Amino acid sequence: MKPARSFASDNNAGIHPQVLKAIAAANQGHVIGYGDDTYTDSAVRKFRQHFGANTEIFIVFNGTAANCMSLKALTESHHAVLCTTASHINTDECGAPERFTGCKLIALPTDNGKITVEAVEHAYHGIGDQHHVQPRVISITQATEMGTVYTPAEIKALAQFAHKRGMFLHMDGARIANAAASLGLTLRQITRDCGVDVLSFGGTKNGVMGAEAVVFFDKKLGRDFLFLRKQGMQLASKMRFISAQLEALLSHDLWLKSAQHSNRMAKLLERELRGVPRVKVVYKVEANGVFVQIPRRAIAKLQKRYFFYVWNEEESIVRWMCSFDTTEQDVQQFVKFVAETV
Numbered sequence: 001m002k003p004a005r006s007f008a009s010d011n012n013a014g015i016h017p018q019v020l021k022a023i024a025a026a027n028q029g030h031v032i033g034y035g036d037d038t039y040t041d042s043a044v045r046k047f048r049q050h051f052g053a054n055t056e057i058f059i060v061f062n063g064t065a066a067n068c069m070s071l072k073a074l075t076e077s078h079h080a081v082l083c084t085t086a087s088h089i090n091t092d093e094c095g096a097p098e099r100f101t102g103c104k105l106i107a108l109p110t111d112n113g114k115i116t117v118e119a120v121e122h123a124y125h126g127i128g129d130q131h132h133v134q135p136r137v138i139s140i141t142q143a144t145e146m147g148t149v150y151t152p153a154e155i156k157a158l159a160q161f162a163h164k165r166g167m168f169l170h171m172d173g174a175r176i177a178n179a180a181a182s183l184g185l186t187l188r189q190i191t192r193d194c195g196v197d198v199l200s201f202g203g204t205k206n207g208v209m210g211a212e213a214v215v216f217f218d219k220k221l222g223r224d225f226l227f228l229r230k231q232g233m234q235l236a237s238k239m240r241f242i243s244a245q246l247e248a249l250l251s252h253d254l255w256l257k258s259a260q261h262s263n264r265m266a267k268l269l270e271r272e273l274r275g276v277p278r279v280k281v282v283y284k285v286e287a288n289g290v291f292v293q294i295p296r297r298a299i300a301k302l303q304k305r306y307f308f309y310v311w312n313e314e315e316s317i318v319r320w321m322c323s324f325d326t327t328e329q330d331v332q333q334f335v336k337f338v339a340e341t342v
């Protein structure tokens, strides 16, 4: 029998009951559409409590849009965005960032999901050369696509590099809550305080139904974003229901408790898997993802009961993600099945 919960992705999980309650509570009477409502006001206020005053917040439907629109706000089409080969913008957005910005993405190799200053330095050339795209944005993902987490010092070093050269630092924070929980720092401490210019804030992977936001830490950068969001087809008419989700997530530490829980389950999964022969955890487990190398022949057998994605076919590395609703029992049952199968 298929289990109720899998380890395929944190967006395979359902909606946190507190978020669902907030959506139902917002379902009262008529309110003005397109964000001129009290739910959106209150969500924006919550964002400012977390990130500080003088931030501009724009609510959007999904993470791909948050990334594309953020990058669009920072660039012209002759610019380049430096990212990793593993980044979501490079591998999983169907070329949408290139389509919406017109920019070239320059993908830098990475062993652990992170960009280093050395890698960026290497790619920073051709400045002022009319034949060459002009590097304009460094885009990092926090937590990374490989389940690792940038330290504040690493982010600051990239921000300094960027700002010294008139560039910007964008953060894809689809799992920003997992990163903050992992580091034991606030959302602000690992973004604005480290010099991030624009954040794609993720809610969906942390238990909301579908809500993300673009957060500008310099209001000037978000000046035209109202128009970009509409052109990008990301302006929700019934915005109150999206805002209510983010308001709930940012209240009573729900974002933190959910992220701490999924991180803890990933650690448990890692610990249990370390005792299983022929299963090798390949990247540091710093957020809610565990990447393991397993015998190739076991993959299809495991997938019959637990759907999940293969991360690297050649090396037989698969990705197992934990969610806000993963239980210890889920982990134990899964590891038992893995041990029997491999």
Ligand SMILES: Cc1ncc(COP(=O)(O)O)c(C=O)c1O
Pocket: 062, 063, 064, 065, 088, 089, 141, 144, 145, 172, 174, 175, 204
């Ligand atoms: C690192 C990262 N960024 C962004 C996204 C957002 O994607 P979506 O457009 O599916 O919400 C995802 C989702 O898989 C992701 O893993």
